[in-house]
Structure formats: structure tokens, C-alpha cells
Amino acid sequence: MNNSLSSNNIIINMDKVWLSYDKIHYVLNEITMSVKQSTNYTIIGQSGSGKSTLLKLINGLLIPSKGKITVFGMTPNKKNKQFLNIMKKIGYIPQSLGLVKNISVLDNVLIGTLTRINKIKSILKILPEIEIDNAKQALELVGLEDKMEKKTYALSGGEKRRVAIARALAQKPILLLADEIVSELDHVTSKEIMNLISDTQHELKLTSVMIHHDIKLALDYADIVSVLQKGKKILEIGVNGNTITDFDMTKNQPC
Numbered sequence: 001m002n003n004s005l006s007s008n009n010i011i012i013n014m015d016k017v018w019l020s021y022d023k024i025h026y027v028l029n030e031i032t033m034s035v036k037q038s039t040n041y042t043i044i045g046q047s048g049s050g051k052s053t054l055l056k057l058i059n060g061l062l063i064p065s066k067g068k069i070t071v072f073g074m075t076p077n078k079k080n081k082q083f084l085n086i087m088k089k090i091g092y093i094p095q096s097l098g099l100v101k102n103i104s105v106l107d108n109v110l111i112g113t114l115t116r117i118n119k120i121k122s123i124l125k126i127l128p129e130i131e132i133d134n135a136k137q138a139l140e141l142v143g144l145e146d147k148m149e150k151k152t153y154a155l156s157g158g159e160k161r162r163v164a165i166a167r168a169l170a171q172k173p174i175l176l177l178a179d180e181i182v183s184e185l186d187h188v189t190s191k192e193i194m195n196l197i198s199d200t201q202h203e204l205k206l207t208s209v210m211i212h213h214d215i216k217l218a219l220d221y222a223d224i225v226s227v228l229q230k231g232k233k234i235l236e237i238g239v240n241g242n243t244i245t246d247f248d249m250t251k252n253q254p255c
Helices: 051-058 081-087 105-116 119-123 129-141 157-170 187-204 215-221
Strands: 010-020 026-036 040-044 066-071 090-093 175-179 207-212 224-229 232-240 243-248
Touching: 010 051, 010 207, 026 051, 026 207, 026 232, 040 051, 040 215, 051 066, 051 175, 051 207, 090 157, 105 129, 105 157, 129 157, 157 187, 175 187, 187 207, 187 215, 207 215, 215 224
Parallel strands: 040 207, 040 224, 090 175, 175 207
Antiparallel strands: 010 026, 010 066, 224 232, 232 243
């Protein structure tokens, strides 16, 4: 982890953040939270509670209507060239996974390396051997080394999620954002995917912010669980193994 990118080990900080799409109704309401380096911070809540919107704010895809957010000490904004450089180190797995179905598994993972490759070379598909090796290593890490040449549409739901994780890892992130990565999967496959992410996070010392709908799954893997309800943070729980280390029901207070 590059400590020069953060201050006091705080990777993400939100201070009374509001967001509205129409300037009338607020999707997020006075959110205050902070995420420390190497932490697995998990957000849960019902559909429409603002979870995905919060991830998009962190990734610079949306700008707050009010309040302040910093990621690695910078205000997230895709129009800011400095933050665009930071975005290269943020692995983002949307709920839809964002995979290209009609290309091979390896080609999907190679998309994660494009942030480091000259535009012309990427268009012409002239990829350095080191990046191809990096993509293959990511697939080995998620257990899909034998599926590299297979078309992505032919994979199972769990395998597709592994491809999305491998693509994010090929990006060599220091922050991983994952939106409902195990949604619609059976319990056994969900545990396999979460074990994979947990092992990878510890091995690479990643900071992660993940969205779940399952409170038990969140408690099993997170260091901190934050609960959103109708755009408000209503609860935050600190977790260490099977022990609850903190329990904060004060709305919108700092972590």
C-alpha cells in the first residue's frame, strides 16, 4: 500500500454527504463514515437504500449534492486528471459485473490491464507479455486457469463472478469496490466467492468496500458493517471474528 496516498491510514472519508438526482428528493442523507487502510467495510440495506449510489460516489462516478468526500485525500471526480490516475488503482465490480459475454475469459481479464497500456496499443491489441502473464496469474488466483480460452457467456454464475474478480485484481488495485458480488448465488457458491475475496484481500492487503443484502454474510467477513435505511446510515457494527467490538446506533456519526 502506498501510504503517501492516504492520511492517518484513512482511505475514504465522508462528512455529511447528501446526494440528489433531481435536487428535490435525496437518495443519500447526511452520510458520515470513514474507511481505514486494509479494512473490509461492508454496507447492507434494502433495495433503494442508497448502497450502490454510495459506491459510485467513492469511485467518482457521481458528485455529492452537499457535504465532502475524499478518497486517498482527493475529492473523487472523473473530470479531475489527478483523480483519474487514482481511479486506476480502484478495482470496481458493479452488480451487473460488466463482463463482455462474447469474448474469452482471458480477454475479459485483460481489460483490467488497459489502464496501464498506451491507447493505440490497446486498440490494436498489442499487449505486453507481462500484462498477459499478469492476467493469467489473476485467473490462477481465482481458480479459472483452465477456462482462459472459454467464451464468458458459457460460464456458470459463480465462474462469471470469479472472472470479474480476476479482472479487478489484474488492475492491481489498492482499493476494491464490489456491489452485490454474490447476489443470486446459492449459499455454498457465495461462501466460496467470499472466501476467495477474503483470502485475496489479506494476501494483497487490499482495502475493500462491499455491498451485501445478507447480514449474516456481512458479519462473517467484514471488519465493519454499516446499515443504510432510506438513504441514512442508521447503524454501524465493528466485528472481529465472532466478537462485536463496536455497536453504534447514533445516526450518521463518524466511524
